[in-house]
Amino acid sequence: MGVRVQSEDFDVSAEISGLTGARTDVGAVVTFTGTVRGSAGGAPISSMTLEHYPGMTEAELARVEAEANARWPLSASLIIHRIGELHPSDNIVLVITASAHRHAAFEAAEFLMDYLKSQAPFWKKEERTDGTSNWVDARETDTAALQRWQKSPTKAAE
């Protein structure tokens, strides 16, 4: 289990190895990697800057990770989120979930991404190739994505 906020890139294989090593109770490892796309709304992007709320970010990610571990029988999990200036095709976020069976690993990874997207205090600013820039609007679909996990009440803010 772990949470990291960093400007450096990450390596998926190295993170899997670090997490599961030679453990023999793990049968399934799911990773999600989010990357910077080259355009937004049809306009080419030159860079993307990720701002966050130091302290609260780590606390929210740890809370979300603990919630996933309470809901699914995970052997291990990891969340890495990058901050600072990124460029198209750069990695933004990595989520890894490991479990004895695949459905738990898949569901927990999706849950972590859905919660992270709507709860973790990160903000993206897109810089376009024409020199303009704007803060990315939150997507309604990300809030909607949360609702399918609301079988049991959570403390999440609306």
Next chain:
Amino acid sequence: MGVRVQSEDFDVSAEISGLTGARTDVGAVVTFTGTVRGSAGGAPISSMTLEHYPGMTEAELARVEAEANARWPLSASLIIHRIGELHPSDNIVLVITASAHRHAAFEAAEFLMDYLKSQAPFWKKEERTDGTSNWVDARETDTAALQRWQKSPTKAAE
């Protein structure tokens, strides 16, 4: 897109790079790695041997991959399945799906694993540390896992 059946191990990061490279239309990459667990039914395993049906295996994997690409807007996908003698904690299978958005990537990866598990002609034999061995029984849950994808009729055998 691609399908590989091989005895060699694979590296998740290298396969992601090979698949998505510096592409800027990809926003989400999901990987699933299946690994050999150290015990089965409480008995420790010394090795696992994977037999397959050359020719049919590749054809089935390609068919399943094409089906996933028809159902979801994937930028790229890859299936690698190992054969031969493997040991606890070794990798068995890798599925990678890349898409502009995360839900397509997650769903397609789960679909590929569910179909692969019940359609691709691989058979596992477990060798226990006490010298006995047995062919792994197919799990009912794997067949059940398929049914949620059966919104549209498929040609899959029962």
Next chain:
Amino acid sequence: MTSGQNTNTITLRYFAWVREKVGLAEEEVCLPADVATVAQLMNWLKARGETYEAAFAKPEIIRAALDQTHARADAPIGSAREIAFFPPVTGG
């Protein structure tokens, strides 16, 4: 292998414990005219000797493929050249 046309010779392939019980991975057989479906072929094989009887004791748990495509027990063999028998798959 043979250049003859309209021959009833087909290739049978066995995998996993079906292969182990039959004691062969592959063989060529000449198909009798009255064997038209996968199920009939399993019944015919079952009568070929002890190893076959052991392998096909419970035909309902054996899966088949016609020319490398999954086929049900009631599927007609038709013009298939290669028929495979195996347990339910356990990959992934």
Next chain:
Amino acid sequence: MTSGQNTNTITLRYFAWVREKVGLAEEEVCLPADVATVAQLMNWLKARGETYEAAFAKPEIIRAALDQTHARADAPIGSAREIAFFPPVTGG
């Protein structure tokens, strides 16, 4: 920072476009006694000058955190020492 007890001095933090519009990342303010909820605090801030008015023009789209925990607009400030305002989050 201060060793006084029962002080109404709290730290305000602003992020993303809220920070840009206010023109500050962080400040200490002395909270009036009649400001009891997050919504009341936003209203009070809005009246502090042009930059605040621009930042809090639409308080309903601004999110808040009390001591680094998400809080609704009607949440009481209580004994929170750090209150943050920011747009809906867009990480991941």
